Amino acid sequence: MPTESGSCSTARQAKQKRKSHSLSIRRTNSSEQERTGLPREMLEGQDSKLPSSVRSTLLELFGQIEREFENLYIENLELRREIDTLNERLAGEGQTIDGAELSKGQLKTKASHSTSQLSQKLKTTYKASTSKIVSSFKTTTSRAICQLVKEYIGHRDGIWDVSVAKTQPVVLGTASADHTALLWSIETGKCLVKYAGHVGSVNSIKFHPSEQLALTASGDQTAHIWRYVVQLPTPQPVADTSQQISGEDEIECSDKDEPDIDGDVSSDCPTVRVPLTSLKSHQGVVIAADWLVGGKQVVTASWDRTANLYDVETSELVHSLTGHDQELTHCCTHPTQRLVVTSSRDTTFRLWDFRDPSIHSVNVFQGHTDTVTSAVFTVGDNVVSGSDDRTVKVWDLKNMRSPIATIRTDSAINRINVCVGQKIIALPHDNRQVRLFDMSGVRLARLPRSSRQGHRRMVCCSAWSEDHPICNLFTCGFDRQAIGWNINIPALLQEK
Numbered sequence: 001m002p003t004e005s006g007s008c009s010t011a012r013q014a015k016q017k018r019k020s021h022s023l024s025i026r027r028t029n030s031s032e033q034e035r036t037g038l039p040r041e042m043l044e045g046q047d048s049k050l051p052s053s054v055r056s057t058l059l060e061l062f063g064q065i066e067r068e069f070e071n072l073y074i075e076n077l078e079l080r081r082e083i084d085t086l087n088e089r090l091a092g093e094g095q096t097i098d099g100a101e102l103s104k105g106q107l108k109t110k111a112s113h114s115t116s117q118l119s120q121k122l123k124t125t126y127k128a129s130t131s132k133i134v135s136s137f138k139t140t141t142s143r144a145i146c147q148l149v150k151e152y153i154g155h156r157d158g159i160w161d162v163s164v165a166k167t168q169p170v171v172l173g174t175a176s177a178d179h180t181a182l183l184w185s186i187e188t189g190k191c192l193v194k195y196a197g198h199v200g201s202v203n204s205i206k207f208h209p210s211e212q213l214a215l216t217a218s219g220d221q222t223a224h225i226w227r228y229v230v231q232l233p234t235p236q237p238v239a240d241t242s243q244q245i246s247g248e249d250e251i252e253c254s255d256k257d258e259p260d261i262d263g264d265v266s267s268d269c270p271t272v273r274v275p276l277t278s279l280k281s282h283q284g285v286v287i288a289a290d291w292l293v294g295g296k297q298v299v300t301a302s303w304d305r306t307a308n309l310y311d312v313e314t315s316e317l318v319h320s321l322t323g324h325d326q327e328l329t330h331c332c333t334h335p336t337q338r339l340v341v342t343s344s345r346d347t348t349f350r351l352w353d354f355r356d357p358s359i360h361s362v363n364v365f366q367g368h369t370d371t372v373t374s375a376v377f378t379v380g381d382n383v384v385s386g387s388d389d390r391t392v393k394v395w396d397l398k399n400m401r402s403p404i405a406t407i408r409t410d411s412a413i414n415r416i417n418v419c420v421g422q423k424i425i426a427l428p429h430d431n432r433q434v435r436l437f438d439m440s441g442v443r444l445a446r447l448p449r450s451s452r453q454g455h456r457r458m459v460c461c462s463a464w465s466e467d468h469p470i471c472n473l474f475t476c477g478f479d480r481q482a483i484g485w486n487i488n489i490p491a492l493l494q495e496k
Helices: 002-035 037-044 052-098 104-145 489-495
Strands: 146-153 159-164 172-176 181-184 191-195 202-207 213-218 223-227 277-279 286-291 297-302 307-311 317-321 328-333 339-344 348-353 361-366 372-377 382-387 391-396 405-408 417-419 424-428 434-438 443-446 459-464 473-477 481-487
Touching: 104 489, 159 473, 159 481, 172 213, 172 481, 181 213, 213 297, 223 297, 286 328, 297 328, 297 339, 307 339, 348 372, 348 382, 372 417, 424 459, 424 473, 443 489
Parallel strands: 159 202, 159 459, 202 286, 328 372, 417 459
Antiparallel strands: 146 481, 159 172, 172 181, 172 202, 181 191, 202 213, 213 223, 213 286, 223 277, 286 297, 297 307, 307 317, 328 339, 339 348, 339 372, 348 361, 372 382, 382 391, 391 405, 417 424, 424 434, 434 443, 459 473, 473 481
């Protein structure tokens, strides 16, 4: 095949030519940098309001950008030369093969095909290089704004829910498939109390708005209210784990790479085994529960397709809320009003209004195409819903017909949470990512994740604690750990 051997020879010559040209360009650029070194030093010495560390990081990043675009320019020149060479060779081969001059239309078609292939190669190279630059810049910025502070490791199975106490002392609560709920010191990561009153998976945990009471929902078809008393340990200095990460945060981890647990860390802490109140009216798994404003009533959501409203003092069933066509997945109460929202596998969520004791109205929100995994209130008249259809929707309670904002993602969304003061939505995903968005749907950040930090399996839930000085966002997952993060919210919003 003389044509193929000629093609290989031409390709090798072009490759060697491109390599020597690239080396000569680099040498030329290095000498240019030496000549321009003085102006750059003068530029770095100019007065600036930026901190020196930030300024040096920016200079380094812009230097990387300059070098990347320089390499792209060189590759562009060489690819254009290859296009010209191929067009000439195709014209010559066309005359040799046919024994006569091919029509201009045939030659144009062949040349156009080769040009198209090389153009596509050029576009791919350009996109990959620029994507690497942007990704590097975003990674550095994201790590500076979102830092992992503490890991809470001690459960024997996946953690379904995480919550933060609303009263002093402020503790972290986790609900696990290992049939227990644990309370943690946020500062030290030490387990303070273990609740072992359920005989099934503990699916959710919520704290009373003003007392040291916890509400847990379980696969044993009950919800329990139990009292806890904790003694906070002396906090230790927090290690800075943000410096241990280098390069891109998208390092894939095996599902088996879960935190090692040496012994039972909860065995040394006090254990509560008997609840103050057990709520037993459901005929299926109780998947979630929450306190109504004031803490005198609670609502539970079950796989029996109903939600129940209970009186805390008497344990009596006040209302059974029916209407969903499939299993419920979550329930949430409004922070200041007697409103409840329930979500379901029937692709809807429902708003229940108990502000008028005599009647309770129901509004149905339709807009998702798959299971609604959670729906939560924000301050004011908004509800945010997340779904297995990979979308999050922001709704105005005064207009149920269509959402005011839609966030589209690349993975199913689990139990979302909203930072009420700043209106930032934390989205935990099936694909182990946690992303932050504002209420208008603008993406603000993604929590860092690598082989050494972050969740290694599905992230089940997120919870904000806006006033805590060390950790203001918590996440938990099926990798059996909860994580406390420090989110620099002013920097996050400023970057937006």
